[in-house]
Amino acid sequence: MNEAKAARLAGQIRVVGAGLLGASIGLAARENGVDAILADASPSQLRLAIDYGAGRAEREDDDPSIVIVCVPPDVVADVIEAELARFPRAVVTDVASVKLAPFHELQRRGVDLVRYIGSHPMAGRERGGAISARGDLFFGRPWVICRDHETPRDALALVEDLALDLGALPIEMTPEEHDASVGLVSHVPQIVASTLAKQLVDAPDSAVRLTGQGLRDTVRIASSQPELWVQILSANGEPVVEVLDRLVADLSVVADALRAPDAPGSRREIADVIAAGNAGVARLPGKHGQDRRFAQIVVMVDDTPGQLGRLLTELGEIGINMEDLRLEHSPGAQIGLAEIGVLPEVQRRAVDELEARGWRIASV
Numbered sequence: 001m002n003e004a005k006a007a008r009l010a011g012q013i014r015v016v017g018a019g020l021l022g023a024s025i026g027l028a029a030r031e032n033g034v035d036a037i038l039a040d041a042s043p044s045q046l047r048l049a050i051d052y053g054a055g056r057a058e059r060e061d062d063d064p065s066i067v068i069v070c071v072p073p074d075v076v077a078d079v080i081e082a083e084l085a086r087f088p089r090a091v092v093t094d095v096a097s098v099k100l101a102p103f104h105e106l107q108r109r110g111v112d113l114v115r116y117i118g119s120h121p122m123a124g125r126e127r128g129g130a131i132s133a134r135g136d137l138f139f140g141r142p143w144v145i146c147r148d149h150e151t152p153r154d155a156l157a158l159v160e161d162l163a164l165d166l167g168a169l170p171i172e173m174t175p176e177e178h179d180a181s182v183g184l185v186s187h188v189p190q191i192v193a194s195t196l197a198k199q200l201v202d203a204p205d206s207a208v209r210l211t212g213q214g215l216r217d218t219v220r221i222a223s224s225q226p227e228l229w230v231q232i233l234s235a236n237g238e239p240v241v242e243v244l245d246r247l248v249a250d251l252s253v254v255a256d257a258l259r260a261p262d263a264p265g266s267r268r269e270i271a272d273v274i275a276a277g278n279a280g281v282a283r284l285p286g287k288h289g290q291d292r293r294f295a296q297i298v299v300m301v302d303d304t305p306g307q308l309g310r311l312l313t314e315l316g317e318i319g320i321n322m323e324d325l326r327l328e329h330s331p332g333a334q335i336g337l338a339e340i341g342v343l344p345e346v347q348r349r350a351v352d353e354l355e356a357r358g359w360r361i362a363s364v
């Protein structure tokens with residue numbers, strides 16, 4: 001284990017569901033010196049997560065201050081109910097991607113929910129299981145916390161401390177606000193990526209071979225697990241359908257315009273959609289969006305060992321701080337493109353100095 005950092009949470013935390021989310025929480029908590037207890041319905045998943053260093057198996061005398069339920073949405077209400085009963089002094093939270101359906105189910109069962117606070121870290125990966133877990137998964141990501149007026153202050157503080165200890169940014173929302181928001185920013189993107197990637201299934205090899213970075217950027221999450229997503233989407237149908245209806249209308253506008261591109265107004269309809277997309281993407285926060293604070297330099301990098309390392313070293317030598325880095329490389333290609341984000345005021349000097357050292361600049 002790494003040397004413990006100063007953490008807000010201390011003592012024991014219990015994580016139920018030791019897959020991607022659960023094992024990632026366990027890894028991050030252990031790096032902070034916290035005693036992470038893992039449980040899973042699958043003994044081999046549990047063993048795997050323990051082998052990866054995400055925590056230890058439960059013991060009779062466990063007394064966690066917080067239980068984090070990281071199981072699939074279909075069973076999240078069952079597990080929350082069981083954990084509230086088993087650990088009467090613990091605060092119970094969950095990380096399910098939908099918040100309203102489990103909450104309503106627990107209310108319907110008459111479960112006392114004073115010690116339950118739903119939450120959802122906006123971080124994940126397209127692959128599940130402890131094998132894909134990472135301790136830095138939550139770093140810099142929003143972590144939604146859904147409390148209500150009955151939530152005790154100290155219970156809320158525990159969930160906030162969990163998010164902060166894992167490097168995330170706690171954001172309070174109602175379950176309704178949460179589900180509507182993630183319908184737009186997470187659930188519809190999954191459907192769009194999957195349906196677009198589906199078009200590739202029967203495409204000729206000659207077309208697929210031409211794939212550049214545009215398609216890859218758009219379809220990464222199409223590799224997500226169908227079993228998980230069918231649960232997420234069917235638990236958030238209404239907000240998702242609202243966005244899908246608007247999307248279908250926009251797609252129809254473009255398709256109609258393209259059927260008659262020379263008709264009056266067609267080109268404008270197409271341009272308006274692309275321009276509205278520019279405005280939408282400009283609203284994305286932080287480095288994960290398109291950050292307009294940085295200027296781009298695209299450097300051509302030979303596909304030979306050590307080239308990228310040399311580029312990064314030389315940037316350091318000429319005193320350029322790299323703010324962002326993206327690599328574009330097609331299998332079999334002799335050359336890759338390193339897209340580097342730098343502060344605009346150093347862009348010109350960086351280009352000149354890199355060219356002087358023999359680097360080929362593809363674009364600025």
Ligand SMILES: NC(=O)c1ccc[n+]([C@@H]2O[C@H](COP(=O)([O-])OP(=O)(O)OC[C@H]3O[C@@H](n4cnc5c(N)ncnc54)[C@H](O)[C@@H]3O)[C@@H](O)[C@H]2O)c1
Nearest residue numbers: 017019020021040041042045071073096097124125128129
């Ligand atoms: N995958 C993501 O990107 C992501 C991101 C944020 C939140 N979430 C949410 O996190 C939760 C877990 O997703 P994941 O990606 O970690 O899935 P996962 O499949 O990697 O892990 C889920 C684990 O839960 C275990 N499990 C299933 N039923 C159980 C039960 N009744 N009791 C105990 N353990 C049980 C499984 O054996 C598995 O190990 C889901 O509710 C999901 O909506 C996922």
Ligand SMILES: O=C(O)C(=O)C[C@]1(C(=O)O)C=C[C@@H](O)C=C1
Nearest residue numbers: 097121122123124125126186221
């Ligand atoms: O980045 C990914 O791979 C994700 O799947 C992350 C993502 C998202 O849409 O942002 C997916 C579902 C979760 O509920 C939360 C996060």
